[in-house]
Amino acid sequence: MLADLSPLIAATAQWLTRAYPASGGALASALCEVQARQAVTVAAWLRYPTQTDAALVGMAGPGGSDRLDWITGTEAVGGGAGQEGPDDGHAWRTWVDEVVASWAACLLTDPELAGLAVAALAGGSHTAGTPAEFRRLVAPDEHDRQAAALLRHPDLLAPVAELYQDGLLDRLGPGQALIA
Known part of the structure; x- marks a missing residue:
């Protein structure tokens, strides 16, 4: 059995960066990818x-x-x-998680929600023994924001974020604890 979420995280982050690409060169692409991966990681660990x-x-x-x-x-x-679409023959698309992508979109467009989500992971089984760093998600600097202008644009991400936003809010609501 696969108990590792890395294929799901990689595919979902790749989908986000293809759907909402970086604006700029190689550095902007790398910064955008890091932000997407951090958001997807937090969302996957919560899910x-x-x-x-x-x-x-x-x-x-x-x-x-x-x-x-x-x-x-x-x-x-x-x-x-x-350009590639769903019929491009890439098996990675089957590993994209719709709920995780929606939750990641919510986190990318709302820094306060991202902070709550990262705090909710403390003490969970995914973060046990390894400090997790999510600075580019919770406190992006100006370079991060410029590189991921599309990826963090609330209006552009709204159709994806709204799919499962209520589930994320329920997960992070008062009295909700992650099972460790």
Whole structure:
């Protein structure tokens, strides 16, 4: 059984950075990718707080990017001139988790919510023994914001963020604790 969320995290972060690419060169792309990966990591750890949860999603699969592609309008892109769509033959798209992408979108557009989410991870099984650093998510500097202008734009991410925002708010609400 796979108890590691890294394929899900990598695929979902890749989907976010393709749907909302960096503005600028290689450094901007790297900064955008780091922010997406941090947001997706926090969202995945909240969504799948135990090794059992992670193993179950590894067995069942997270669902894929089809609905997200449709919502963002990328389903019509399909392989033209350097652009890839859902039918581009990339198996990584099957590892995209719709809920995790939605929660990550919420975190990227709301720094206060991102701070609450990171705080909720303290003492959980994913952070045990290893300090996790999420500075670019919770306290982005000007370079981070410029590089990820599309990735952090509330209006652009709203269709994705609104999909499962209520579930994230429930998870972070008062009296909710992660199972360690």
